[in-house]
Amino acid sequence: MKHTPLFTLLVGAALAFTTATMPAHADDSSKKQTSAYPNATRAEPKLDLKSEKDQKALNDGVAAVNSGDSAKATQVLQPIIDKSDSKYAQAFALYLMANVSFKNGDVKAAIDQSKRSLDIGVLPNDTYFQEMLTLAQMYAGDQQYQASLDTIAKWRTEGKSETADSYGLEGVDYYYLQKYPEAIAAIQKAKSLTDKPKDSWNQVLMSSYAESGQGAEASKMAQSEYEKNPSDSSMLHNASTILLQQQDYAGAIKILEEGRANGALKDEADWILLVKAYLMQAQNGGGDTKAGSAKALAAFDDGVAKGAIKPSADNYKLAGDAAMIGDDDVKAIGYYQKASPLATDGEVDMALGGAYFQEQKFSDAKKYLTQAIAKGVKHKGHAYMMLGESDRQLKDKAGAVAAVKQAALDPETADKAQEWLKKSGK
Incomplete structure (x- = not known):
């Protein structure tokens, strides 16, 4: 079973360039002591910046950024990018412009400028490797996950550096490439x-467990992460979603109800999740369908009253369906009646017609079934069969x-229709 991702990792939106500064080029005697990449295989390049005009422009660019x-x-x-004779000036100007493009929301332009800056190959190691890691983050933010992985590998090989953040990003990339064992290994290394x-990272790890069939590990971790901060709405969402995916309805309901009690249940999607959890428990977990329906509707009505569930x-x-599951046709009709004018197709009207049919109110059933067919329904034949039976009950044989x-x-x-017509002599 393919699961929907449990979280949205806005890698690009969360990424931030470090404060721009003019890098100092360390001489050979001090490089090992001052560099953030003392074991890099890349030799420190020599700077070719001689123009005072370019130096001033770069300083002004740093200040502006x-x-x-x-x-x-x-x-x-x-x-400087277009005309400078200094390769260093061009590379650093491109690095700064990538910063500008990113902050202006143009990630693709930032990626291009960053690549060009790196390809010139003259930035000092600290700036060069930091920019490379930033490029990997931007690739991930642009959903170019393999490019991000390749860049991280190059950064790690040439820079001879390992950081928790680099492995965390690697885990994200592997997750979105659906390489879940690799994602798990990367996140565990990061931690x-x-x-x-x-x-x-924990969200990636939980989801990777769930996606790779390690449901028990996913559930265990989901509950553990939620318990660390039960007032965190995002943790509540992730934990309850994973538990539902693992068909642990009671566990999901427990967390969602705790969230309702302590105020962490805020998002409409999570209120709807609570309603559905009660229904799934009743239908699939061996629970009492009427009791499950009642609890689902109580949660729904509470969410509506609090303004969390919108019309x-x-x-x-959903509420009408919950009422039908609990064999409360009258209550179902009430919810379907509210849904009908808001619907863009005929599915609600078909459900409403079916509820009236159950109540043997055939005139109302005919009205809404006719309306459903006119709006469009997925199972048109079933709508016509129910309409035909309504007409028969109303003595309208034709x-x-x-x-x-x-x-x-x-x-x-x-x-079924041919059999009906045959019995009717038609």
């Missing part, structure tokens, strides 16, 4: 390198025959 003045940064940096693992066709139809003949045109109901 750090102050958030994109227009000024572009004005002073672009001429081993720090005593402050990021919440997003929509889908939401009211209408019944006409409806069932329409049902005979649908492969889903053709056999």
Whole structure:
């Protein structure tokens, strides 16, 4: 079973360039003591910046970038990129412009500028390797996960460095490439390198366990992470979703109800999840369907009263379906009636027509079944069969025959409709 991802990792949105500074080029005697990459295989390049004009422009560009003045940064940096004789000046100007592009939301431009900056190959090691790692993050933010992995591998091989963040990013990349064992290994490595693992890493790890069939591990971790901070809405969502995927309905309900009690249950999606959890427990977990329906509807009504659950066709139809599961046709009709004017197709009206049919209110059933067919339903043959039976109950034989003949045109109901027509002599 393929699961929907349990979280959204906005890698690009969360990424931030470090504060821009003009890098100092360490001489050979001090490099090992001052460099963040003392064991790098890449030799420190020699700077070729001789122009005082370029030096001043780069300093002005740094100041503009750090102050958030994109227009000024572009004005002073672009001429360096286009015309400077200094490879270093061009590379560093491109690095700064990548910063500007990223902050302006143009990730693809930032990636291009960053690649060009690195390809020139003259930045000092500290700047060069930091930019390479930033490029890997931007690739991930642009959903270029394999490119991100390749860049991390190059950064690690040439820079001879390992960090928790690099393995955390690697885990994200592997997760989205659906390479779950590799994602698990990367996140476990990341966590081993720090005593402050990021919440997003744990989300990746939980989801990778769930996706790779290690449901017990996913459930155990989900509950553990939630218990660390039960007032955290995102933890509540992740834990309850994973527990539902593992069909641990009671566990999911427990967490969601705790969230309802302590105020962590905030998002509409999580309120709806609680409603569905009660229904799934009743239908699939061996529970009492009427009791499950009642609890689901109590949660639904509470969410509506608190403004957490908004009026929509889908939401009211869910409540109507819950009432039908509990054999409360009258209550179902009430919810479906609220859903009907909000619906863009005929599915709600078909459900409403079916509820009226159950109540033997055939005139109302006919009205809404006719309306459903006009709006469009997935199972048109079933709608026509129910409409035909409603007409028969209303003593409208011609209408019944006409409806069932329409049902005979649908492969889903053709056999049943033909049998009905044969018995009716038609």
